[in-house]
Amino acid sequence: MELQRQLEALISENDHLVREIRILRETIKEMELRIESQKQTIHARDESIKKLLEMLQSGRLGSSNREEQIVREVQILAQKQVRIAFSNPNSFQGRLTIYRPTCTLEVNPNLSR
Numbered sequence: 001m002e003l004q005r006q007l008e009a010l011i012s013e014n015d016h017l018v019r020e021i022r023i024l025r026e027t028i029k030e031m032e033l034r035i036e037s038q039k040q041t042i043h044a045r046d047e048s049i050k051k052l053l054e055m056l057q058s059g060r061l062g063s064s065n066r067e068e069q070i071v072r073e074v075q076i077l078a079q080k081q082v083r084i085a086f087s088n089p090n091s092f093q094g095r096l097t098i099y100r101p102t103c104t105l106e107v108n109p110n111l112s113r
Contacts, residue, residue, distance in 0.1 A: 037084055044080040048073055 052073050 040084045041081050044084065045077055048077040048080070 052070060055069065
């Protein structure tokens with residue numbers, strides 16, 4: 001009788017551990033999808049920032065158009081982030097996170113026109 005209870009306890013514990021392992025595997029897959037999505041978002045942001053810096057340094061933007069162009073570029077970046085976030089809705093479970101820049105861009109008013 002005691003052996004039967006121990007066997008049932010072991011079977012129950014095994015079932016519990018199997019469920020936990022399955023949940024952990026699913027969590028790992030979800031995290032991998034999130035990481036890939038984060039990489040795409042960061043790449044899109046980096047490309048946009050690089051383009052803005054090139055435009056500012058090359059003087060292609062007139063002083064009156066700089067702010068407008070920067071706003072347009074930021075809007076484009078935000079749209080890219082939204083597309084990336086919703087390209088794989090399973091990894092976000094319906095949640096959207098807009099990432100704030102980790103650096104600031106200072107515009108030198110003395111740049112040549």
